[in-house]
Amino acid sequence: MRQLSDPDELADIARGAAILGTGGGGDPYVGELLAREAVSQHGPVSLVSLDEVPDDALVATVACLGAPTILREKLPAGTEGPTAFKALQNYLGREVTHVLPVEVGGLNSMIPIAVAAELGLPLIDADLMGRAFPEFQMVLATLAGIDGSPMSMADDKGNAAVFQTLDNRWAERFARSTSIEMGAMAFVGSYSMTGIELRTCAVRDTMSFAQSLGAATRDATDSRTGPVETLREALGAVRLLEGKVLDVNREMRAGFGHVKCVLEGVGEHAGSTVRLHAQNEYLLAEADGELLACTPDLLFVVESETARPVTAEEIRYGMRVSLLASPCDPRWRSAEGLALVGPSYFGYDVTYSPVETLRSTDHPGS
Amino acid sequence: MRQLSDPDELADIARGAAILGTGGGGDPYVGELLAREAVSQHGPVSLVSLDEVPDDALVATVACLGAPTILREKLPAGTEGPTAFKALQNYLGREVTHVLPVEVGGLNSMIPIAVAAELGLPLIDADLMGRAFPEFQMVLATLAGIDGSPMSMADDKGNAAVFQTLDNRWAERFARSTSIEMGAMAFVGSYSMTGIELRTCAVRDTMSFAQSLGAATRDATDSRTGPVETLREALGAVRLLEGKVLDVNREMRAGFGHVKCVLEGVGEHAGSTVRLHAQNEYLLAEADGELLACTPDLLFVVESETARPVTAEEIRYGMRVSLLASPCDPRWRSAEGLALVGPSYFGYDVTYSPVETLRSTDHPGS
Secondary structure, X not given: OEEEOOHHHHHHHHHHHHHHOOOOOOOHHHHHHHHHHHHHHHOOEEEEOHHHOOOOOOEEEEEEEEOHHHHHHOOOOOOHHHHHHHHHHHHHOOOOOEEEOOOOOOOOOHHHHHHHHHHOOOEEOEEOOOOOOOOOOOOHHHHOOOOOOOEEEEOOOOOEEEEEOOOHHHHHHHHHHHHHHOOOEEEEEEEEEOHHHHHHXXXXXXXXXXXXXXXXXXXXXXXXXXXXXXXXXXXXXXXXEEEEEEEEEEEEEOOEEEEEEEEEEOHHHOOOEEEEEEEOEXXXXXXXXXXXXXXXXXXXXXXXXXXXXXXXXXXXXXXXXXXXXXXXXXXXXXXXXXXXXOOOOOOOOOOOOOHHHHHOOOOOOO | OEEEOOHHHHHHHHHXXXXXXXXXXXXHHHHHHHXXXXXXXXXXXXXXXXXXXXXXXXXXEEEEEEOHHHHHHOXXXXXXXXXXXXXXXXXXXXXOOEEEOOOOOOOOOHHHHHHHHHHOOOEEOEEOOOOOOOOOOOXXXXXXXXXXXXXXXXXXXOOEEEEEOOOHHHHHHHHHHHHHHOOOEEEEEEXXXXXXXXXXXXXXXXXXXXXXXXHHHHOHHHOOOOHHHHHHHHHOOEEEEEEEEEEEEEEEEOOEEEEEEEEXXXXXXXXXXXXXXXXXXXXXXXXXXXXXXXXXXXXEEEEOOOOOEXXXXXXXXXXXXXXXXXXXXXXXXXXXXXXXXXXOOOOOOOOOXXXXXHHOOOOOOO
């Protein structure tokens, strides 16, 4: 266990989590502000490892769900997370003992810090994806047979809801339509579970990993190899392209941000063109119809100068960016995992291949 | 207090309630079946008057919300009403003591009978509209400042939700989007209140009134003046047209059944053409651009032969029907009432005039 309160540490977590958020998971600046404000008001948050959570703990997640576009226009009021969490506790009829991030992301790693601070609860150094994904049921908990219900929701106006659903796909449907009514963004409390269950479905130490990535790239502008190379090494990733953004097509559909980008290689990658597809998160990269990497493996877009993460919401024409990829948690590569978050689920007509095997073919950046 | 259990009485209530449902409020045959089944399984239901409800009673409504079209394709499982009611009780943390119909309608007067039978609770001989209206906030309780939240919802698959909303308009928004996800139809528990509050916002004796209308028209085929005239007298209504259905335009939009009909006069009304507009309920009738009657006054369409009510869902080309109208509860005619359920709210470009005053002008059927 250690204490989180230092503003620089929070900034590092936000930055690193935005990298691991693979384009989604919310805006790290908003996330950092929310966490800093809560910690300065309510004091430091205890960060505990998976092994420190008692078997009979009552763990629950809290997160923001919706289209990232909205957060750039409408900041959270700050009351939504605690309201959602309290609605969940009220339904469960008992107090939650530990706060768990549902995913890693610039906002969704920080909201749990803010809620943990406000409620005086320990925060677990883990999450349920090892990255960010756009839909509610896309967690390792679903693979482990753990119910996302009861699921609570809250908006900034004072509306709240609790759903008890048949399965996690049904929860996604209700969450999406309700989040749209709530202004295309809502805060969600869900996946309540015991400490024993937690250890069957969490990715460990992802808060600390995010913090280390943030710290490494924050000071890497002076490093010999440059910040992107520092990040690549820290991630164990491959660099698929260094280039600039040539075109961005952006659409909000059914409560999601759908983005298609064209990246054009520069320097040693000159002449290469990569197409990048996102639904909140970056999900697939291809060059001339050839697959470079796809979900559930992680795709990262960072500024080439600074290795600052560039979300799918933020990416725009003319940016100099580097595209990296790294392997996902091995549980996502099972048949059940791929059915839940593989390329077919998102409507891409490709067969999943691990990024390591694709990497060995002769494509740009290899 | 009296006991409801006789199948003929239930059939009369369903028929009479479908008349007062002014084209909406659900299918009376489905409603009758649900109530009969519940009463035969669980025993008779005590029907109590407004004055018999203790001041400190905990009253709540239960109803079906959605597009009537759906009920013709998918019958309720029978579990939805009790599930919604139990979710409400669970949220309130105390037992509801009395069941209240939210509106009068072929289905929504019968569901409360079924739920009262299943839960062994008394049913109140009243409702919150004195007719049926399509949206959640359209109750006299809203005018009296009584909150529809907490509002619970349940579907036939086992999904349930509870909403705590800012006001009754917000509850309508969440109810509508969630009902669409639930299959364009859901059961709702709401408007929990004390006996004292109940007496500020209910229309009294509407179950008994529905039953008397059903009984009067059931045997009226032998009467000298005919069943429609018998009904007209019992309602204190005016007959606007006797005619046949020339055209029906039907559309399901945003979870509502929108219907436009053209009726052509026969007999003494030959040569008259009436246009009738419905959103679940019949809301406005006009002839040659002249207003005949409109919401919140009641518009009734019944078969000319039998005075059997014809819902907006059921009305079709070639039917011989009579169009009647009667005054609404006077509270709906206040400025606040008209803002909530007047013609402007539904997008009709007319100024409300009470049906009695319109009746004095020289229009078809006067």
